Amino acid sequence: MQKIPVVAIFDVGKTNKKLFLFDESYKIVYEKSARFIETVDEDGEPCENLESLRLSVFDSLRDVFRRQEYEIRAINFSTYGASFVYIDEEGRPLCPLYNYLKPYPEELKKQFYNTYGGEEKFSKETASPVLGSLNSGMQLYRMKYEKPELFKQIKYALHLPQYLSYLISGEAYSDITSIGCHTNLWDFSKGDYHEWVAKEGILEKLAPLAPSDSVVPAAFPGNSYAVGIGLHDSSAALIPYLVNFHESFVLISTGTWCITLNPFNSTPLTEAELQQDCLCYMQYKGKPVKASRFFGGYEHEQQVKRIAAHFNQNTARYKTVAFDPEVICKLQREQGSMVGAKASKNQLQESVFAQRNLASFSSDVEAYHQFILDLVTQQVASTQLVLEGTDVKRIFVDGGFSKNAIYMNLLASFYPDKEIFAASMAQATAVGTALAIHRHWNSKPMPNDIIELKYYAVTHDANI
Known part of the structure; x- marks a missing residue:
C-alpha cells in the first residue's frame, strides 16, 4: 500500500x-x-x-x-x-x-x-x-x-x-x-x-x-x-489569503473579537489609532499587518440572550434569521439619521444596542436586525481605522459572522464601492501553518482553491 x-x-x-x-x-x-x-x-x-x-x-x-x-x-x-x-x-x-x-x-x-x-x-x-x-x-x-x-x-x-x-x-x-x-x-x-x-x-x-x-x-x-x-496563530490564519490573493484586500476575522487585518497598510500607527485598540501583527514574510479590533462576537452573545429573554425565544433561533431589507428601511424611517451613522470612538467599546429599549420593537426579528445594524456600524468604524488611505477593493469576512446574512448584506451596503465576500475554509490557522512550509514537504504547486467565497452585492434600497 x-x-x-x-x-x-x-x-x-x-x-x-x-x-x-x-x-x-x-x-x-x-x-x-x-x-x-x-x-x-x-x-x-x-x-x-x-x-x-x-x-x-x-x-x-x-x-x-x-x-x-x-x-x-x-x-x-x-x-x-x-x-x-x-x-x-x-x-x-x-x-x-x-x-x-x-x-x-x-x-x-x-x-x-x-x-x-x-x-x-x-x-x-x-x-x-x-x-x-x-x-x-x-x-x-x-x-x-x-x-x-x-x-x-x-x-x-x-x-x-x-x-x-x-x-x-x-x-x-x-x-x-x-x-x-x-x-x-x-x-x-x-x-x-x-x-x-x-x-x-x-x-x-x-x-x-x-x-x-x-x-x-x-x-x-x-x-x-x-x-x-512555529507561528503565532493570528498570523498563520492570514497566510491562505496572502497565498491565494495578490490584489490588495482586508480580512475581517470574526470570533469573540472581530479583528480587521490589512496586510497592505504600512503606515505607522498614530497615537489616536493606538488609543482605539489598533496594533500591528507581523506576517510570516516579516511585513507589518495593521490591525484593529472590537469585542463584536462577545457583544453578539450578550445581546442575543437579552433579545431572546425579552421575547421569550430560544437563542438558537438567531443563527438563521434571514435578511429582510424592508425591516432595515422601516428602522431607518423611524429612527432617522441615528441608524447607520458612523460609530464614535466610545461606541467601538460600548454597544449602542445595549442602551436601546427592547419594548420599542414590534418583534424579536426587528430587534435583531437593529442589533446587527448597530454592530455593523461598530464594525465599519473599527475597519475604517486600518482601511483609510489604502486602495483596497476587496473585503473578506471569515469566522462566525461570515455565516450571518444580515451582517454580510449590511456590510456590503456600507461599502458599495468594494467587493464583499464571506470566506469559508476549514481550519484556516492550521492550513496557514502548513502552507508556510509548503516547499519543504509538498511536491504539488501551491493550491488556489482552498478558500470558498460567497459574494455579497448591494441588492436593496436601504440608504446607509
Missing part, C-alpha cells in the same frame, strides 16, 4: 489543542482534539498545564507515526501568542507558563514606561498598545525585577510555538510572527528589537531569529521529516 504524504500540524488554542494531518491537496485526512484542565502558578493564577501539553505532543505523534497509511514529511506548530516558556541550559522549563491575563504590577509598569519614553511614544515605536502581561516582553521585564535568581537561569525565553518546535527539533529559534505581535519587543520604525531589549539584558535570553517559513531536522535519529519553527 502506497503511503499518503502528509504534514502534521499542532494547532494549540487556549481551550482546544488539535492535531491535523493534511495531504498534499490540503485536505484533512486525520484529526485529533484534546482539552486539558488548567493548573495554577505560584500566585494561584490559572495557567496552561505545560507538562500535559508536552506529553500530549509526544503521545499524539507516537500515535500517528504508528499509522501505516501516512508518511509524515513535516511537522509545524501554531499557538496563541503572548506566552513564554523559560528553559534552562538542559531545555527544561524553569517555571509555569504564565497566563497573559495575569494582572501586571502597576509600579513596575510605571517604572518601565517612565524609563523608556512614556506610554505614547513607546507604544508608537513598538506598535503595541499598553496591555500589561499581554505585551509578552513585559513578562520578561517582570521576571528580571521580581525573580532575578530565576532570570539568571534562563537560557532562552521561547514563545509557545517555538517551544513546541524545540521539543521535536532540539533547536531553539525566535519567530517574527510571535516577536512582532504587541510584545513591546520589536521597534517597527527601525525593523529590529527595541533598544530596551539589549539594555535590560533581555536580548541574550531570546533565541536567534529564523525565517517563519524555515525548517530544521528532527532531533530523533533515523527520522527524515522536517520541523517548522
Whole structure:
C-alpha cells in the first residue's frame, strides 16, 4: 500500500489543542482534539498545564507515526501568542507558563514606561498598545525585577510555538510572527528589537531569529521529516489569503473579537489609532499587518440572550434569521439619521444596542436586525481605522459572522464601492501553518482553491 504524504500540524488554542494531518491537496485526512484542565502558578493564577501539553505532543505523534497509511514529511506548530516558556541550559522549563491575563504590577509598569519614553511614544515605536502581561516582553521585564535568581537561569525565553518546535527539533529559534505581535519587543520604525531589549539584558535570553517559513531536522535519529519553527496563530490564519490573493484586500476575522487585518497598510500607527485598540501583527514574510479590533462576537452573545429573554425565544433561533431589507428601511424611517451613522470612538467599546429599549420593537426579528445594524456600524468604524488611505477593493469576512446574512448584506451596503465576500475554509490557522512550509514537504504547486467565497452585492434600497 502506497503511503499518503502528509504534514502534521499542532494547532494549540487556549481551550482546544488539535492535531491535523493534511495531504498534499490540503485536505484533512486525520484529526485529533484534546482539552486539558488548567493548573495554577505560584500566585494561584490559572495557567496552561505545560507538562500535559508536552506529553500530549509526544503521545499524539507516537500515535500517528504508528499509522501505516501516512508518511509524515513535516511537522509545524501554531499557538496563541503572548506566552513564554523559560528553559534552562538542559531545555527544561524553569517555571509555569504564565497566563497573559495575569494582572501586571502597576509600579513596575510605571517604572518601565517612565524609563523608556512614556506610554505614547513607546507604544508608537513598538506598535503595541499598553496591555500589561499581554505585551509578552513585559513578562520578561517582570521576571528580571521580581525573580532575578530565576532570570539568571534562563537560557532562552521561547514563545509557545517555538517551544513546541524545540521539543521535536532540539533547536531553539525566535519567530517574527510571535516577536512582532504587541510584545513591546520589536521597534517597527527601525525593523529590529527595541533598544530596551539589549539594555535590560533581555536580548541574550531570546533565541536567534529564523525565517517563519524555515525548517530544521528532527532531533530523533533515523527520522527524515522536517520541523517548522512555529507561528503565532493570528498570523498563520492570514497566510491562505496572502497565498491565494495578490490584489490588495482586508480580512475581517470574526470570533469573540472581530479583528480587521490589512496586510497592505504600512503606515505607522498614530497615537489616536493606538488609543482605539489598533496594533500591528507581523506576517510570516516579516511585513507589518495593521490591525484593529472590537469585542463584536462577545457583544453578539450578550445581546442575543437579552433579545431572546425579552421575547421569550430560544437563542438558537438567531443563527438563521434571514435578511429582510424592508425591516432595515422601516428602522431607518423611524429612527432617522441615528441608524447607520458612523460609530464614535466610545461606541467601538460600548454597544449602542445595549442602551436601546427592547419594548420599542414590534418583534424579536426587528430587534435583531437593529442589533446587527448597530454592530455593523461598530464594525465599519473599527475597519475604517486600518482601511483609510489604502486602495483596497476587496473585503473578506471569515469566522462566525461570515455565516450571518444580515451582517454580510449590511456590510456590503456600507461599502458599495468594494467587493464583499464571506470566506469559508476549514481550519484556516492550521492550513496557514502548513502552507508556510509548503516547499519543504509538498511536491504539488501551491493550491488556489482552498478558500470558498460567497459574494455579497448591494441588492436593496436601504440608504446607509
